[in-house]
Amino acid sequence: MLPPGSVTTPAVLVDAAVLGANLRAMADSAARRGIILRPHAKTHKSAEVAHRQLAAGAAGISVATLGEAEAFADAGIGDIFIAYPVWPDAGRAARLRELAARVRLSVGTDSVPAVRRLAAAQAPVRVLVEVDCGLARSGVAPADAGRVAAAAARAGLPVDGVFTFPGHSYAPGAPGPAARDEAAALAAAAASLEAAGLPCPVRSGGSTPSAALSCGPADGGPVTELRPGVYAFGDAQQVALGSATLDQVALTVQATVVSVPAADRFILDSGAKVLGPDRPAWVPGHGLLPGYPDAVITGLWEHHAVVRMAPGAAPLPEAGDQVTVIPNHVCTVVNLVDWLHVVTDGAVTARWPVTARGRNT
């Protein structure tokens, strides 16, 4: 935590050394398995972080929206995959043409109608077919990937392969099974493309909880590319799932105790408009307080975090004290602020803009 007075709370801090270690660890882990790393930049929305990921060995970045792709292209990133079933309406078709003229741009698709619209957009984009590996979100069944890919190829679109998001890794005990589902789905999808006479060089998966378990070419596995996002910063969800330790969390929120209304309760100014309201049942509260391990954030309003402690368990902080909070889900935190305060050796040494903050269309 920074000394009081360093920032106006609630403020989002990024520990530069921990961030760097996280970026290197994932890059090394992927490289050891022969897997290409294409980190998901929706987590950080930051050109500074994206450039560091590329410097650490990433081949390009993944994003969720065309707006994010435009923001990162403007920041000099040259290889971008929109890992989303983009629907190219007239406005997006024009934007795809503009963007694909200046960066290597790939987009996701999961239907023949979308493929037809993509082809009609006449943008030089590359295509990957999204398959569902168990999350039941978007994506076709793996056996259907060849049908969509063949439609794309017939329409003149270059098809690089398939992708999936094993997001059902987000539960205790789930990363292992999710990684197995990911491998099975990508292998089946690749076989489906090959049965349609199409090569499938890119078989892209990855979520932070399961990323260490994805099986790549060096081990005879089907996963050629990973798109984890949260690993850069870590958060309370990853701590709960065992995919980050407290010491590996690079992003925290510095908050002020604004009220101590009772002997078992204090109130922080880090509400849902900075911590984000995500709270799965398997995390202990609305964020972690490393300085108060017995404390639980039991309630979260827009500008109030209500923290409970057993009476007498430990001294409560006083009004005006500042504390560190680890948010539950870092991707939503970053999208709520305009600046990341970069901390090196206990002091703010830089402020990074959230380059793609709000670029969600």
Add this chain to the structure above:
Amino acid sequence: MLPPGSVTTPAVLVDAAVLGANLRAMADSAARRGIILRPHAKTHKSAEVAHRQLAAGAAGISVATLGEAEAFADAGIGDIFIAYPVWPDAGRAARLRELAARVRLSVGTDSVPAVRRLAAAQAPVRVLVEVDCGLARSGVAPADAGRVAAAAARAGLPVDGVFTFPGHSYAPGAPGPAARDEAAALAAAAASLEAAGLPCPVRSGGSTPSAALSCGPADGGPVTELRPGVYAFGDAQQVALGSATLDQVALTVQATVVSVPAADRFILDSGAKVLGPDRPAWVPGHGLLPGYPDAVITGLWEHHAVVRMAPGAAPLPEAGDQVTVIPNHVCTVVNLVDWLHVVTDGAVTARWPVTARGRNT
């Protein structure tokens, strides 16, 4: 809903006529009861909406943060109450001095240490003491209000009265009891001030679910001022609680169907980064689809809303169709976007900036 092509989805739309009717209805309702209306502007963060609230009869606005207060002051709003236990650290003390020199500024407090810091800030701010009427968030017990108010008066701060937030109105059946708690707490707090020899002209309460039930001077009740926020726009929570009908919801999200991966499921591009992740157990899903009354948004990721319908119950939309979504909690939606698209007679007639977007410190 707007014709496709009117906006880039996901987009936040505001129906100007419905908004105007909502503003007039609450202003009239408060006036009939002899209650001053000071709407909470954290809901809309919009200077355009704030000016319309003042034109409809509001005496001033409430905000949650000093940053919001500064943004609205810059937009010409002259009477602002920060309904929050502001902790005036050195940075905020300077900002309070600057702001209080140009607008009529009131701030909340709930402790003697905060009062001392406020006095030391030497900003010409007025003070209201926050009391807890049952939410167990910030605020002192009503009987303690006189102690804090007396400390403020001794420190030379002008004390206007007391305020509370009956936020435990947010549950089915809860608005009535919450309004009674609000009245009891404000009456007790006022008595506590009077016992300390201090007048208590302002007894401020209000939440949108309970606002119609607050008992004001015209009915012999203790509530002199109301600070509802959500009433301006309405949302799915208010519909569930009966404090708004579907026709009274002024703010909606226009979304595109990006994928129809199964016979019982379609995917919208309105994820948590526009709808906000709020989901109390007593609303039916992550938002309402008025055009598909049988549909339930069962899953929400950052850029995906997963909508389920019973197979064969009704025709699913097709990929590329656009639909209207009513978010669960409008305050978090507005903070996620930079623009509100104003709709009049079925067309976008203006774009209002979200003046205080992200001004949460």
